[in-house]
Amino acid sequence: MKNVLVFFTDQQRWDTTGVHGNPLGLTPNFDRLATRGVHVANSFTCQPVCAPARATLQTGLYPNTNGVFRNGIPLDREVPTLARQFAEAGYETGYIGKWHLYRDECPGPVPAEHRAGYQYWLAANLLEFTSDAYETTLYDKENQPHTYDGYRADAIGSAAIDFVSRDRDNPFFLFLSFLEPHHQNSRDDYPAPEGYRERYEDGWVPADLAALEGNWPEHLAGYYGMVRRLDEVLGRLVDALAARGILDDTIILFTSDHGCHFKTRNREYKRSCHDASIRVPTLLAGAGLHGRVEQLVSHIDLPPTLLAAAGLPTPSHMQGRSILPFVDGSTTEPDDVLVQISESETGRALRTRRWKYGVTAPDANPWDSPSADAYVETYLYDLESDPNELTNLVQEPILADVRQQLRARLLERIVEAGEVKPVIAAARA
The missing domain is CATH 3.30.1120.10 (Arylsulfatase, C-terminal domain)
Incomplete structure (x- = not known):
């Protein structure tokens, strides 16, 4: 049985990565994994809003089916989830980082019955409101707070390294959810690690941003710095898996909940169906996965893909399909994706x-x-x-x-x- 690790970022555009043409060298670790593993070249969220996208990844159901069609709606406690399916197959399940599938008025602890069946828990419902760039508070399974020094992405990455490095008899399924490169809500800023914003002050600007008014001139450099640090955390985590001797036995999925248009399409950062909001970087690596997927892929397809890659059956209620047949070109399914949108x-x-x-x-x-x-x-x-x-x-x-x-x-x-x-x-x- 293979371990499964989901490395999940927040609000990351697809074109922040080198394999998609970004010339700044922000993502050498992502690019290496995508080249050696499976690069999902055309990957899209099925809802460019935080909670709906997250609910889809936890359930394999469209937002209108699982009920979380906008932010602030708790995920139904009875809906089947990936965590429960992996647990039933003998996996040790864990969740670390941002949740955002409980009530918005409750930013910190999440009641046990609202954790979708995860066994290990170190998270905050709305991490953007229980943390800042260098102040991080997460809550364990007993809802006790844990405060971490250092940059937020580093703290979450270190918690994940601790989890994957433990002795265990069963494989693990770990969902690792970062806030970066999402803006810091309290001050509408993109707080990169110290010194990182300055690296990209005159950096490459995507053509859609350059053509439109928005606040990207103020924030793009910080956003890039956050992406760079995330990639460094990814590299640390891959090194930890290798040091443990389990890298080749671990399926890694990297993706993001949605993109970012820097207020060029509306008064927010997402909540539009332009590619800036819906197209995200995605890869699968490890456990013998090699190739490239050119077909259009939706978040709805990723839960059944993880189950298939782990050798587990896909429940009939899931609304997507495994993308593994795309790797060897054995499918001729339609090449399009559906996007649902709310709030805006x-x-x-x-x-x-x-x-x-x-x-x-x-x-x-x-x-x-x-x-x-x-x-x-x-x-x-x-x-x-x-x-x-x-x-x-x-x-x-x-x-x-x-x-x-x-x-x-x-x-x-x-x-x-x-x-x-x-x-x-x-x-x-």
């Missing part, structure tokens, strides 16, 4: 190789309405000619047939996700 809008989007097609329910309250019976076409981007999504083509008459095809496919994906088939009206002039 009640909407749905289809992301294909070439097109980004999105619809919204203009009369719905995006905080209270997880879905709608009727949507209106809102945006259409040609990603081949406009990869930065700067020109909305949704009202172009020449693309009427394209919209019709995308509308039909989006409706199929919505129904496949367990929702009632809605009506989608043409774009309003």
